[in-house]
Amino acid sequence: MTMRDEFPVFKQLVYGKRLAYLDSAATAQKPQCVIDAVVNAYSNINGNVHRSMHYLSDQATQAFEATRIQVKNFINAKQSKECIFVRGTTEAINLVASSYGEQNVHPGDEILISGLEHHSNIIPWQMLCQKKDARLKVIPLLPNGELDLSRLDDLLTDKTKILAITYVSNALGTVTPLKKLIDRAHAKQAVVVVDGAQAVPHLKIDVQELNCDFFAFSSHKMYGPTGVGILYGKESLLNAMPPYQGGGEMMITVTHENTIYNEIPYKFEAGTPAIAEVIGLGRAIQFIEEVGFPFIKQQEQVLLHYATQKLQEFPEIKLIGTAAEKISVISFVMAGIHPHDIATIFDQYGVAVRGGRHCAMPLMDYFGLPATVRISFGLYNTMEDIEQMLHALKEVIRVFKKQRISKYQKEV
Numbered sequence: 001m002t003m004r005d006e007f008p009v010f011k012q013l014v015y016g017k018r019l020a021y022l023d024s025a026a027t028a029q030k031p032q033c034v035i036d037a038v039v040n041a042y043s044n045i046n047g048n049v050h051r052s053m054h055y056l057s058d059q060a061t062q063a064f065e066a067t068r069i070q071v072k073n074f075i076n077a078k079q080s081k082e083c084i085f086v087r088g089t090t091e092a093i094n095l096v097a098s099s100y101g102e103q104n105v106h107p108g109d110e111i112l113i114s115g116l117e118h119h120s121n122i123i124p125w126q127m128l129c130q131k132k133d134a135r136l137k138v139i140p141l142l143p144n145g146e147l148d149l150s151r152l153d154d155l156l157t158d159k160t161k162i163l164a165i166t167y168v169s170n171a172l173g174t175v176t177p178l179k180k181l182i183d184r185a186h187a188k189q190a191v192v193v194v195d196g197a198q199a200v201p202h203l204k205i206d207v208q209e210l211n212c213d214f215f216a217f218s219s220h221k222m223y224g225p226t227g228v229g230i231l232y233g234k235e236s237l238l239n240a241m242p243p244y245q246g247g248g249e250m251m252i253t254v255t256h257e258n259t260i261y262n263e264i265p266y267k268f269e270a271g272t273p274a275i276a277e278v279i280g281l282g283r284a285i286q287f288i289e290e291v292g293f294p295f296i297k298q299q300e301q302v303l304l305h306y307a308t309q310k311l312q313e314f315p316e317i318k319l320i321g322t323a324a325e326k327i328s329v330i331s332f333v334m335a336g337i338h339p340h341d342i343a344t345i346f347d348q349y350g351v352a353v354r355g356g357r358h359c360a361m362p363l364m365d366y367f368g369l370p371a372t373v374r375i376s377f378g379l380y381n382t383m384e385d386i387e388q389m390l391h392a393l394k395e396v397i398r399v400f401k402k403q404r405i406s407k408y409q410k411e412v
Ligand code: PMP
Pocket: 025, 026, 087, 088, 089, 090, 091, 118, 120, 121, 166, 168, 169, 170, 195, 197, 198, 218, 220, 229, 359
């Protein structure tokens, strides 16, 4: 049995073709064990968590809280209460911006992000800056898609209250020098929020070693269900922050005049959470751990290098983002052919990629591009997927050459 066989989605043909799924950066496919865990949660232990005093509720609560312990171990948090269940990376970052930002960012303060960021790690900070009359600053890029750290001393100042930075770029695959940035930010007393959405499926995360203050990620990018993600935060910071939302479970007592809030993590988990999805995330973590990061890294690097080398053989192709340290993503453009057209033709050949701006419009602006084609890998990808993509690419070139010739013939 191969890794691909663990994922039922690959049993089907698309347009009669084998599916080469090269869009894991958008969302990863789910192994059967994760799907089974979700089905089992709904079939056998469906009850609300932390409230009702009956068997199903108790079973659901145990499974739900067991996932929190798995998450803690997975990212090496000191304590499981530092791991908050949210809807995803987007909500995790918004939570920090709203709650920590509300309390700690004041007029004249600065928030530092980078030119690589996903909209989820730009807009919440922009909103906060507008509200607080603070300033958003940006670490610029180098043409190869790495961060230009030459001006970091000017950018990271005593006014910097928050550094919000991605670990891995979703659009280019650049891995940022995270530990170094965290240490530099801490030297200025700034807290560091890490967007780990694209890192967690590929790299072993150790939040204690990184010493980041907050770390956000999404279950659906790491072979788990949609609708759930994690905000890790250091206990002392989370304890001092006001709740993000009010509702059930985030309180201890309520009168019409006042509310005493619950402790972390529950203070930040108002309302009924995505219970079955959290349980599914627990199974996804187990799955990743069984496969192991050494295998994942080795497999994905082989594919990354092979595909990069093959794409470079096409004179029509320009790779966007060639950082020395990059993982799991290749972005490219082709002269005279829009990325949407390439992705649409790829699709007809069973090759799923993303053609677009990758929720990173300022990054596209930096490269002066409307969009790129993005190939991204997961642990189920094989050389066969790359070959299928390369075959589709040759077809794109053939189709467009033919179109150009017939257009030329019409003109003359
Ligand atoms: N940051 C990065 C780097 C991402 O790739 C994504 C998802 N594309 C997000 C944030 C947002 O994640 P989600 O949509 O799961 O909240």
